[in-house]
Amino acid sequence: MSKIKVMLIDDELEFTSIFSERLILRNLDVVAVNKVEDAFTKLRVWLPDVILLDLKMPGMNGIEMLKILRKFDPTIEIIIITGHALGLDKEEALRMGAFDRLLKPMDINEVIKTIEQAYNKKNLEQRFLKTNKI
Amino acid sequence: MNTTENNSKKLTGLEYYRLFIKKMVILLVIFSLVPIFMINTVLRHYFLSSYSAKVMEHMTELIQKHKQNIDNFLQERLNNIRALASSYTIEQLTNEDFLLKHLGILQTEYDNAFVDIGVVDKSGKQIAYAGKYKLVSADYKDSTWFNQALKSKYYISDVFLGLRGQPHFIVAVKKQCNNKEYIIRATINFDTFNAMVEKIRIGATGFAFIVNKSGQLQTRNMYNLQTINGSSVLDFLNKIDLEKEEVHAVQHLQYRGKEFIFFIISLKGGQWRLVFQQEQGDAFSELYKARQMGIIILLLGSLGVILIYYLMSRKMIRFIEQSEQQREKMNEQLIESGKLASIGELAAGIAHEINNPVAIMVEEAGWIQDLLKEEDFKESENLQEFTRSLLQIKLQGMRCKDITFKLLSFARKTDPRAVKTQINDLIEEIVKLSKQRAKYSHVEIKTEFEEGLPEMMASPSELQQVFLNLFNNAIDAIGTANDEGLVTIVTKRSGDTVLISFSDNGQGIPKANIARIFDPFFTTKPIGKGTGIGLSICHGIIKKLGGDINVSSEVGIGTTFELSIPLFLESDGGIQTIKEFEERL
Numbered sequence: 001m002s003k004i005k006v007m008l009i010d011d012e013l014e015f016t017s018i019f020s021e022r023l024i025l026r027n028l029d030v031v032a033v034n035k036v037e038d039a040f041t042k043l044r045v046w047l048p049d050v051i052l053l054d055l056k057m058p059g060m061n062g063i064e065m066l067k068i069l070r071k072f073d074p075t076i077e078i079i080i081i082t083g084h085a086l087g088l089d090k091e092e093a094l095r096m097g098a099f100d101r102l103l104k105p106m107d108i109n110e111v112i113k114t115i116e117q118a119y120n121k122k123n124l125e126q127r128f129l130k131t132n133k134i
Numbered sequence: 135m136n137t138t139e140n141n142s143k144k145l146t147g148l149e150y151y152r153l154f155i156k157k158m159v160i161l162l163v164i165f166s167l168v169p170i171f172m173i174n175t176v177l178r179h180y181f182l183s184s185y186s187a188k189v190m191e192h193m194t195e196l197i198q199k200h201k202q203n204i205d206n207f208l209q210e211r212l213n214n215i216r217a218l219a220s221s222y223t224i225e226q227l228t229n230e231d232f233l234l235k236h237l238g239i240l241q242t243e244y245d246n247a248f249v250d251i252g253v254v255d256k257s258g259k260q261i262a263y264a265g266k267y268k269l270v271s272a273d274y275k276d277s278t279w280f281n282q283a284l285k286s287k288y289y290i291s292d293v294f295l296g297l298r299g300q301p302h303f304i305v306a307v308k309k310q311c312n313n314k315e316y317i318i319r320a321t322i323n324f325d326t327f328n329a330m331v332e333k334i335r336i337g338a339t340g341f342a343f344i345v346n347k348s349g350q351l352q353t354r355n356m357y358n359l360q361t362i363n364g365s366s367v368l369d370f371l372n373k374i375d376l377e378k379e380e381v382h383a384v385q386h387l388q389y390r391g392k393e394f395i396f397f398i399i400s401l402k403g404g405q406w407r408l409v410f411q412q413e414q415g416d417a418f419s420e421l422y423k424a425r426q427m428g429i430i431i432l433l434l435g436s437l438g439v440i441l442i443y444y445l446m447s448r449k450m451i452r453f454i455e456q457s458e459q460q461r462e463k464m465n466e467q468l469i470e471s472g473k474l475a476s477i478g479e480l481a482a483g484i485a486h487e488i489n490n491p492v493a494i495m496v497e498e499a500g501w502i503q504d505l506l507k508e509e510d511f512k513e514s515e516n517l518q519e520f521t522r523s524l525l526q527i528k529l530q531g532m533r534c535k536d537i538t539f540k541l542l543s544f545a546r547k548t549d550p551r552a553v554k555t556q557i558n559d560l561i562e563e564i565v566k567l568s569k570q571r572a573k574y575s576h577v578e579i580k581t582e583f584e585e586g587l588p589e590m591m592a593s594p595s596e597l598q599q600v601f602l603n604l605f606n607n608a609i610d611a612i613g614t615a616n617d618e619g620l621v622t623i624v625t626k627r628s629g630d631t632v633l634i635s636f637s638d639n640g641q642g643i644p645k646a647n648i649a650r651i652f653d654p655f656f657t658t659k660p661i662g663k664g665t666g667i668g669l670s671i672c673h674g675i676i677k678k679l680g681g682d683i684n685v686s687s688e689v690g691i692g693t694t695f696e697l698s699i700p701l702f703l704e705s706d707g708g709i710q711t712i713k714e715f716e717e718r719l
Binding site (some may be wrong): 012014015018019021022025056082083084103104105106107108 | 535
């Protein structure tokens with residue numbers, strides 16, 4: 001089984017550097033970016049399975065970003081991470097197409113679990129699409 | 135300048151209003167009394183002058199009439215004698231029987247006005263006499279009246295004592311016969327004449343008398359006439375120049391310690407003066423009464439005005455005091471809600487910002503934990519201690535998250551959407567939920583719900599939070615204080631509000647704490663047991679619904695929280711209100 005590809009989008013370098021290391025340690029293929037532009041640059045050459053998206057991003061509202069990412073590639077599952085508890089309701093996030101919403105500080109095991117669930121969902125969907133096409 | 139400014143600054147609002155009202159009332163009193171006084175003065179002046187002119191006119195007329203009477207009397211008596219003198223010959227007149235007979239006729243005709251009649255020849259000897267005195271052959275040669283009578287055709291004498299030693303006066307007519315001159319004289323009854331003058335009485339002190347040219351009284355001195363300014367009143371009166379037939383009035387004459395008014399008019403062709411004297415106060419008694427009345431009315435009116443303004447100002451001050459108190463109360467409430475709002479904002483701000491750094495801390499700890507799993511550290515003797523410590527960091531980080539969540543629920547409720555809510559059902563639910571807890575605490579729950587309470591627009595989750603808070607507080611308050619704990623929940627409708635009360639028989643709240651119980655973070659519970667925001671959340675929610683929350687408590691007896699929440703009628707812009715709620719969030 002290939003590694004799950006995860007893109008971590010968060011403006012805080014201190015957070016992304018450590019968090020991505022920890023995810024890598026847990027056998028994930030992780031790319032961390034701290035800017036919106038960097039995210040899109042990277043997305044042109046590398047498509048992740050799951051994106052961990054921080055709501056508070058300089059230059060772009062996290063919700064806007066979510067919408068754009070959903071349009072860009074609806075197969076990528078997006079997990080919202082935020083320290084801003086009231087920035088987005090969980091229900092609201094799901095309604096807008098996110099796979100889940102996690103609140104910082106997060107438990108690493110819970111994050112891994114959520115990422116795996118998202119990945120499984122994506123795989124199931126794609127398999128379903130393929131069979132239907134055939 | 136500075137000191138006055140400082141002084142005015144020192145005045146509190148109420149004192150300022152008091153001073154202001156005092157000044158205003160004084161101004162009002164002045165401005166309403168000044169015209170009253172002016173009108174009164176002007177009217178009084180006109181009234182007094184016109185009324186006194188009227189009185190004077192009336193008196194003058196009266197005096198003139200009396201003068202006319204007296205003059206007529208004298209003239210008529212003179213005419214009687216003139217008629218007698220010219221009708222009969224001197225021979226007839228010197229006949230005593232004839233004289234007696236005519237005296238009798240005159241006396242009966244003129245009411246005893248004549249005392250006697252006599253005929254005196256040129257040498258002054260009375261040659262005939264009829265009357266009660268024995269005056270035949272009396273000699274009048276040296277009498278004043280006789281000499282005067284000789285000089286003119288007829289003559290009326292002054293009053294004198296004469297031979298008979300009694301006051302009397304004489305009318306005399308000169309008659310020429312056979313180139314001889316005789317004087318027909320008649321004595322006028324002094325009493326009759328005197329009675330005529332004495333009859334002139336006006337008021338209590340008004341009377342009349344007659345003075346001759348040399349200042350001698352021609353009527354009886356009945357009224358104890360005294361001196362004016364050192365000289366006799368009669369002299370004083372005589373010095374006054376008189377127009378021929380005019381009444382002369384002297385007012386405000388100080389005399390015998392009182393003010394007098396005198397009316398003087400000439401009598402008997404200027405030889406006598408008829409004087410009418412009256413106390414000024416008596417003559418103008420009606421006028422003075424009216425003046426007094428005016429003053430009394432004026433004083434009463436002024437008093438009334440002052441009293442009304444005084445009462446008005448007191449009422450105004452009381453009104454302002456009340457509104458001031460209300461304002462203060464509202465200010466307190468405003469401060470309270472402002473405090474809550476700012477605390478809410480602060481809490482939200484902290485909650486938003488703090489989770490990001492906490493997340494980094496937790497991740498760093500996690501990273502160390504990850505690294506510790508590697509081979510190099512496996513043998514480290516403190517590995518266990520490291521792991522415990524890191525776990526603790528992680529746990530405390532998660533606790534921070536929980537705390538921020540609680541804080542945030544203070545700033546914004548989980549579900550603030552207002553829907554039709556039945557208060558009774560909501561409380562019933564809470565009671566069911568808390569039954570277990572109540573049982574463990576040996577607390578009995580009693581509910582008294584008013585049936586058929588209308589549904590109201592409110593957020594059930596918010597109200598639930600309020601009720602749960604109050605309910606938990608009640609159970610906490612009972613705690614160990616009472617073995618037979620009882621929580622009573624009552625709902626009641628009162629007009630357009632729903633009244634809800636939570637009563638417990640717990641330990642009660644000390645007075646010192648009551649004022650602070652709605653303050654955020656104020657708690658008497660042990661550390662870790664309470665955050666101190668429960669009641670302030672309740673306060674915030676109830677205030678947001680436009681309601682009120684009050685507490686009454688007695689130490690050792692119990693505490694009652696009373697909520698009043700207005701019912702929003704569905705049709706009556708309920709939606710609007712909800713929108714307002716959402717905007718406020």
